[in-house]
Amino acid sequence: MTADFSPAHESSGVGGDQPSTIDLLFAAYGHLRDAWSELLRDENCDEAAPWRASGPVDADPDEVSRLLHIATISADSAGISVLHHLQLLALAYPPDALTDAGLDPRGWPGLSSFSAARSLLEAASLLSWSLTPDKTERLRRCAQFQLWSANEGSKSDLGPAPGGPGSVDEVRKTIEAAGFEVQEFGRYNDLGVVLDGQVKTFYTASAISKSLGEPGRRLYRWWSGIAHHASWAVSPWRTLSLRDDSTGMYLSTPNFEDKHLELAADVAAVVLIAGRSLGDFHGKELRTFESTCQQVETVLRQAIPDVRRTLGRPGSDPTQH
Numbered sequence: 001m002t003a004d005f006s007p008a009h010e011s012s013g014v015g016g017d018q019p020s021t022i023d024l025l026f027a028a029y030g031h032l033r034d035a036w037s038e039l040l041r042d043e044n045c046d047e048a049a050p051w052r053a054s055g056p057v058d059a060d061p062d063e064v065s066r067l068l069h070i071a072t073i074s075a076d077s078a079g080i081s082v083l084h085h086l087q088l089l090a091l092a093y094p095p096d097a098l099t100d101a102g103l104d105p106r107g108w109p110g111l112s113s114f115s116a117a118r119s120l121l122e123a124a125s126l127l128s129w130s131l132t133p134d135k136t137e138r139l140r141r142c143a144q145f146q147l148w149s150a151n152e153g154s155k156s157d158l159g160p161a162p163g164g165p166g167s168v169d170e171v172r173k174t175i176e177a178a179g180f181e182v183q184e185f186g187r188y189n190d191l192g193v194v195l196d197g198q199v200k201t202f203y204t205a206s207a208i209s210k211s212l213g214e215p216g217r218r219l220y221r222w223w224s225g226i227a228h229h230a231s232w233a234v235s236p237w238r239t240l241s242l243r244d245d246s247t248g249m250y251l252s253t254p255n256f257e258d259k260h261l262e263l264a265a266d267v268a269a270v271v272l273i274a275g276r277s278l279g280d281f282h283g284k285e286l287r288t289f290e291s292t293c294q295q296v297e298t299v300l301r302q303a304i305p306d307v308r309r310t311l312g313r314p315g316s317d318p319t320q321h
Contacts, residue, residue, distance in 0.1 A: 021257040021307060022093045022103070028264045028296050029090035032271055035292040036083055039275055039284065046283020050133035063178040064139065071130050071142035078127040079278060082271065085120035089113060089267070093260075103255070110253055111226050111237060113260060117267050118223035121216070122204050124274035128211035131281040141202075143175045143193045147182065148202035151190040212273055219266055258307045258317075265300035268293050 019027070045051060051072065056065035097107020130145070132138050150171040153159030160166035172182050172191060181194040185201070192199040208216040225233025237253045272293035279286040308314050 020095075020098050021261065021303075022098050022107070023095050024300070024303060025093040025260060025264055026090065026095050028268070028300055029086060029093070031292055031296055032268055033083065033086040033090050035289050036079075036086055036271060036275065039278060039286075039289045040079055040083060042284050044284065049281060049283025050131075051282050054133060054135040054138070061178060063174050066174060067139050067142045067146070067178050068135070070146060071138050074142070074145060075127045075130040075278070075281075078123040078130070079274075081123035082120055082127065082274060085116050085123065086267075086271070088116050089120075089264075092116070108255055109260075110255075111234065113263060114223050114226040117263055118220070118227045120267060121208065121212075121220060121223065121270055124270050125204070125208040125211040125216065127274050128277035129207035131277050133281065139178065140180075140193065140195055143178065143180050144195075144200055145202045146171050147175060147191050147193060151188075151201075155188075211277070212270065216270070219270070258304050258311070261300050261304050261307060265297045265304075268297040268300065272297070 056068045060068075092109040092113055094107050097104045126145075129141060130138070132141065147168075150160070150166060150168040153166060154162075154168050160170075163169055168191060175193065176182055182191050183194055183199050184190065185192045185199040190201065192201040194200075205217070205220060208220050212219075222233065224230075237256065239254060241249065272290060275289050275293065276286060278284070279289065305314065
């Protein structure tokens with residue numbers, strides 16, 4: 001961590017010796033991006049970790065080995081998605097947007113950061129959910145996810161061709177050959193895996209609940225509301241005022257810098273949980289990664305009260321009705 005990564009004491013538009021909010025956010029996401037990238041690239045894995053200890057063995061049917069490999073590949077793909085979204089969030093707060101004249105509104109991401117964070121949350125939870133150490137549970141989860149993916153692909157003209165790799169028929173064959181029962185369910189006759197006497201499929205919200213618990217569910221509801229432009233979520237960000245000439249209304253959105261600091265702190269917490277799942281599964285050293293995520297979250301949360309005082313509303317969350 002660099003020495004200038006310390007709590008901000010003023011808003012983006014105020015000068016001074018302390019880093020501005022936009023500088024703080026730029027640095028925070030940059031540190032998270034770099035820490036996550038280094039964790040993904042670390043090839044020093046413990047042979048006694050679950051990736052090996054509960055991985056495929058020669059006695060496994062080919063389809064079981066295939067599903068176990070697919071589970072790891074799905075998690076790896078989700079991990080790359082987390083990195084891409086951290087890169088995007090780091091780019092969302094360009095320091096040069098803050099000039100002597102104040103903050104250039106073209107350099108402030110507004111609500112878009114919350115949509116990016118929501119997608120990151122989905123990827124991070126899928127990674128954690130897919131890399132459960134228990135081999136049997138990992139197979140069950142992979143079967144659910146792959147059938148769900150095939151179902152969704154069959155409804156799109158961009159999905160796999162019928163009978164081709166990744167199609168419903170081919171995925172079903174693999175899953176049934178691995179020892180699972182597959183049945184239709186729901187109004188669209190989607191396919192699910194019969195587990196514990198019930199037909200089950202993958203749900204993003206369920207993966208988030210299992211990986212992140214109630215805090216994750218709360219974030220998902222909040223960030224989804226913004227991503228879907230739900231009135232309950234976005235109305236606090238709108239300011240309506242009459243034009244001086246009485247010709248209409250003017251709609252604007254406040255910066256709510258404190259909410260962006262809170263968002264970045266929450267992202268750090270999500271990334272930390274996903275990183276621990278990845279590190280534990282592969283037996284990677286986590287101390288540096290954990291320290292970075294924890295320090296980013298701590299510094300950001302410490303900055304929020306200072307920013308709210310600077311903005312003239314100490315102790316106030318502007319989005320609470």
